Amino acid sequence: QVQLVESGGGVVQPGGSLRLSCAASGFTFDIEGMHWVRQAPGKGLEWLTLILSNGNDKYYANSVKGRFTISRDNSKNTLYLQMNSLRAADTAVYYCARGGLGLSGLDVWGQGTTVTVSS
Amino acid sequence: QSALTQPPSVSGSPGHSVTISCTGTVSDVGSYNRVSWYRQPPGTAPKLLIYAVTTRPSGVSDRFSGSKSGNTASLTISGLQAEDEGDYYCSSYTSSSTVVFGGGTKLTVL
Numbered sequence: 697q698v699q700l701v702e703s704g705g706g707v708v709q710p711g712g713s714l715r716l717s718c719a720a721s722g723f724t725f726d727i728e729g730m731h732w733v734r735q736a737p738g739k740g741l742e743w744l745t746l747i748l749s750n751g752n753d754k755y756y757a758n759s760v761k762g763r764f765t766i767s768r769d770n771s772k773n774t775l776y777l778q779m780n781s782l783r784a785a786d787t788a789v790y791y792c793a794r795g796g797l798g799l800s801g802l803d804v805w806g807q808g809t810t811v812t813v814s815s
Numbered sequence: 816q817s818a819l820t821q822p823p824s825v826s827g828s829p830g831h832s833v834t835i836s837c838t839g840t841v842s843d844v845g846s847y848n849r850v851s852w853y854r855q856p857p858g859t860a861p862k863l864l865i866y867a868v869t870t871r872p873s874g875v876s877d878r879f880s881g882s883k884s885g886n887t888a889s890l891t892i893s894g895l896q897a898e899d900e901g902d903y904y905c906s907s908y909t910s911s912s913t914v915v916f917g918g919g920t921k922l923t924v925l
Contacts (some may be wrong), residue, residue, distance in 0.1 A: 731914070733861075740818070740919035741853075741861065741904050746912075755912045758816050789859055798849030798908030801866030808860055 698722035698804050698807075700792050705809030711812070712782050718775040718792030718806055726770035729796035730778045734788035735808075745777070750795065782813045817915035819844065819905055822837030826923040831891040835920045843915055845886035849908035852881055852890045853919055855919075856901045864903075865890060892922070900924050 704716040732744040745766040746755045765778040789810050793802035827833040851870045853861040865881040869910040878893045905917040
């Protein structure tokens with residue numbers, strides 16, 4: 697079945713780095729845009745970044761631009777999020793989701809992976 | 816990239832209808848028919864309810880409907896059921912080629 701599975705979350709100190717992965721299965725990964733969305737504890741959803749199917753077109757929220765980098769390996773059906781210079785405010789559940797430029801919404805979501813930034 | 820504005824909470828009785836509003840600007844909701852709605856039950860990932868303002872994905876009940884007027888989109892849930900309780904979020908594509916979510920609305924079925 698269509699599935700997204702995130703991994704790579706954990707506890708990291710302020711200023712540290714972490715790389716999240718999102719393994720896709722059950723659909724043709726290399727023709728789909730992919731997003732990362734996060735949700736801080738008790739807060740709403742925050743869109744972070746989008747990468748289109750070609751891997752070259754990438755878009756970022758101002759809150760993470762310059763610190764986070766989205767990438768994908770279509771040969772491995774895997775999406776990544778490299779997070780640098782992490783802050784306490786980055787503590788959240790991070791979701792990957794399938795979708796393009798908003799035409800069809802984000803129609804498949806992973807279960808999320810938790811990132812905690814704390815000393 | 817300010818969040819879209821949603822009411823923090825709405826409530827309704829079983830069998831009745833409720834509408835959740837989502838107000839943006841001319842740079843997002845007002846200029847694009849790329850508004851989506853999501854429901855997030857507690858402790859789980861969001862689920863897509865509506866995309867392209869009015870379109871329901873396969874498997875979503877026709878009790879859910881979407882609309883838009885100007886800079887404000889709306890989600891209407893008719894025939895309220897206890898299982899509809901949860902958090903609802905709108906989102907829109909923006910003129911910066913980004914996506915913005917609303918702050919979320921908690922639906923309580925009385």
